[in-house]
Amino acid sequence: GENVEQHPSTLSVQEGxxxxxxxxxxxxxxxxxxxxxxxxxxRPQLIIDIxxxxxxxxxxxxxxxxxxxxxxxxxxxxxxxPEDSAVYFCAATMGYNFNKFYFGSGTKLNVKP
Amino acid sequence: GAGVSQSPSNKxxxxxxxxxxxxxxxxxxxxxxxxxxRLGQGLEFLIYFQGNSAPxxxxxxxxxxxxxxxxxxxxxxxxxxxxQEDSAVYLCASSLALAxxxxxxxxxxxxxxLVL
Numbered sequence: 001g002e003n004v005e006q007h008p009s010t011l012s013v014q015e016g017x018x019x020x021x022x023x024x025x026x027x028x029x030x031x032x033x034x035x036x037x038x039x040x041x042x043r044p045q046l047i048i049d050i051x052x053x054x055x056x057x058x059x060x061x062x063x064x065x066x067x068x069x070x071x072x073x074x075x076x077x078x079x080x081x082p083e084d085s086a087v088y089f090c091a092a093t094m095g096y097n098f099n100k101f102y103f104g105s106g107t108k109l110n111v112k113p
Numbered sequence: 114g115a116g117v118s119q120s121p122s123n124k125x126x127x128x129x130x131x132x133x134x135x136x137x138x139x140x141x142x143x144x145x146x147x148x149x150x151r152l153g154q155g156l157e158f159l160i161y162f163q164g165n166s167a168p169x170x171x172x173x174x175x176x177x178x179x180x181x182x183x184x185x186x187x188x189x190x191x192x193x194x195x196x197q198e199d200s201a202v203y204l205c206a207s208s209l210a211l212a213x214x215x216x217x218x219x220x221x222x223x224x225x226x227l228v229l
Contacts, residue, residue, distance in 0.1 A: 103158070
């Protein structure tokens with residue numbers, strides 16, 4: 001089955017620096033890759049997503065890149081702010097079934113003021 | 114409009130008891146998902162509903178777990194004879210899930226289950 005690996009498990013950056021979180025997946029049929037942000041004690045919220053026909057997508061300070069050949073995708077946060085501190089999860093659809101997702105194990109991002 | 118809601122928000126039960134967790138999706142969302150999140154870990158996919166049907170139940174951890182959905186609305190996740198390893202946050206999500214498209218999943222606040 002699908003396996004989504006996420007690195008690093010924890011990431012600490014200084015406010016204003018960039019943060020990069022990487023995920024790899026194993027199922028070449030996966031075609032949709034969302035990223036979720038989960039603040040402590042709160043529900044996961046979608047922050048950005050990318051589909052397999054696109055290599056890069058950007059939304060203000062957040063961007064996601066996808067390399068289908070290498071089967072990895074990354075989240076980039078620029079000009080980090082303390083409110084970016086949270087756990088970030090990547091996910092990939094299970095093959096062509098866009099109703100089923102495998103999630104990465106999460107990255108705890110700490111932005112130090 | 115109202116988001117996904119779940120009840121109870123917290124549940125403490127004794128080992129061996131049955132528990133029922135409820136999810137109310139966003140009105141009009143045809144797809145509904147259940148996930149389990151153990152402390153400090155990622156989300157584990159359990160089951161999803163398209164309408165009232167669950168096409169794939171292979172994510173359920175054991176036969177003690179079951180789920181149903183009625184009226185293309187509320188869903189309940191039932192855990193029978195709870196074990197301590199069932200302790201986790203159970204998250205529900207819903208999406209429009211239109212045919213052949215991928216729609217954003219919106220999560221509920223979760224039910225925190227503690228089995229003593």
